Amino acid sequence: QSALTQPRSVSGSPGQSVTISCTGTRSDVGRYNYVSWYQQHPGKAPKLMIYDVSKRPSGVPDRFSGSKSGNTASLTISGLQAEDEAAYYCCSFAGSYTYVFGPGTKVTVL
């Protein structure tokens, strides 16, 4: 499987919104509604933020939202806060019980 594509970095001021894209193919992101997003702070394990494209686990703030169009999924952080500064990774089911991750996007809060 080939890795998904994400921008290396995005930035925004507190209170602003940022959107991270995750581009795959019609064999993974485009075919299945099983895209998830993970937040990772330095030295910590990843944390699930979004699953099944747009669903939020209990405890994840509603300023985090997910969507998908064609082969590209997106994570939007609205009302950016200082603690949102982290790396974000997308992951997609790729068929035959396999998964593929993106390389990650560093979110900087200015």
Added chain:
Amino acid sequence: QVQLVQSGAEVKKPGDSVKVSCKASGYTFTSYAIQWVRQAPGQGPEWMGWINADTGNTKYSQKFQGRVSITRDTSASTTYMELSSLRAEDTAVYYCARSNSGFDYWGQGTLVTVSS
């Protein structure tokens, strides 16, 4: 509360094998699959494979096929990931994660360093 606790850091030589454990607690072990993901320094996560904790069925990434083996011990609620023929590029933090509409709980990670 759900917890996944992994074994400690390992230092191995090229050609060696490493076996990392992941002990689950706080839920019914056989009700969820366990995924294994690794993350090389400064890189994104890389999916390695998973095991159905109930049946023991496994699926591996083509990249690791033939070098990785994921097993489980239901009596100990523990999953194991063994990677053989280690090389320097296998230096990474290895994570286990519970599979439930996303990988919802993660272990703390196990650093495996491969160096001569």
